[in-house]
Amino acid sequence: MRKKIVAGNWKMNHDLSETESFLGDFKKQLFPEDVSIMIAPSFTHLFHAFQSLKEHPVQVVAQNMHEEDSGAYTGEVSGKMLKSVGVSTVILGHSERRTIFGESHEVLKKKVDAALKNEMNVIFCVGESLEDRKNTNQEEVVKKQLEASIFHLDSSLMEHIIIAYEPIWAIGTGETATPEQAQEMHRFIRNTIREKYSDAIADSIQILYGGSVKPDNAKTIFSQEDVDGGLIGGASLKVESFMQIVNAASHKKE
Ligand code: PEP
Numbered sequence: 001m002r003k004k005i006v007a008g009n010w011k012m013n014h015d016l017s018e019t020e021s022f023l024g025d026f027k028k029q030l031f032p033e034d035v036s037i038m039i040a041p042s043f044t045h046l047f048h049a050f051q052s053l054k055e056h057p058v059q060v061v062a063q064n065m066h067e068e069d070s071g072a073y074t075g076e077v078s079g080k081m082l083k084s085v086g087v088s089t090v091i092l093g094h095s096e097r098r099t100i101f102g103e104s105h106e107v108l109k110k111k112v113d114a115a116l117k118n119e120m121n122v123i124f125c126v127g128e129s130l131e132d133r134k135n136t137n138q139e140e141v142v143k144k145q146l147e148a149s150i151f152h153l154d155s156s157l158m159e160h161i162i163i164a165y166e167p168i169w170a171i172g173t174g175e176t177a178t179p180e181q182a183q184e185m186h187r188f189i190r191n192t193i194r195e196k197y198s199d200a201i202a203d204s205i206q207i208l209y210g211g212s213v214k215p216d217n218a219k220t221i222f223s224q225e226d227v228d229g230g231l232i233g234g235a236s237l238k239v240e241s242f243m244q245i246v247n248a249a250s251h252k253k254e
Helices: 016-026 043-053 079-084 095-099 105-117 130-134 138-149 155-160 179-196 199-204 218-222 239-249
Strands: 004-009 035-040 058-062 089-092 121-126 161-165 207-210 229-232
Touching: 004 207, 004 239, 016 043, 016 239, 035 239, 043 058, 079 105, 089 105, 105 121, 105 138, 121 138, 130 138, 138 179, 155 161, 155 199, 161 179, 179 199, 179 207, 179 218, 218 229, 218 239, 229 239
Parallel strands: 004 035, 004 229, 035 058, 058 089, 089 121, 121 161, 161 207, 207 229
Antiparallel strands: none
């Protein structure tokens, strides 16, 4: 059975004192054992968060990285650097990186390779725009994103990949995909992976949903057959709402 994951993507939120206050409160929580919990603070707080959460079952994740290990890339942070501060998973291909910072399929492919070379896991984000959905192009768009940046990987590396389906029209908008829309796309992604790789890989890969997941809709979305948890933006910034979502992913709590 695939273990559920709930990952909080803080984006460019929480300064040091806000991060400390979150972590102080967060560490006191009772974490369900059947959910993998991850938080992705900004680069500046990764080391601090890693140190602070060392004794707790929470992974500290990066929101992005550069594809080279070192060099003249002012302002960038490499996978090698992330690894050295205790980060073992990185989010790549978030729609904000694709649209605001112009990250192409080719760049993302290089970033995926660099993350794997540095023995990190990747949460690879895919998702269509509102226009794509209106034109019923969502499956084509998502398939292309997978083919262009992930499907060059050898099957032995696929265990390090987690997919996050994040329809752009649902991110930070308060508009969520219906559980049926999420399930339909997750099933499509799993079957696309099945066609390219194998039943074993398709059945074990974890596919997260992201896009305005909140405490009141998390349980219904997470209960869909092919939804293995969530990538959470806004609602991950407060301990209370994040923990409600974490608990919604657990089979042990109502
Ligand atoms: C995200 O940015 O990955 C996200 C899903 O954001 P939100 O939950 O705020 O829609």
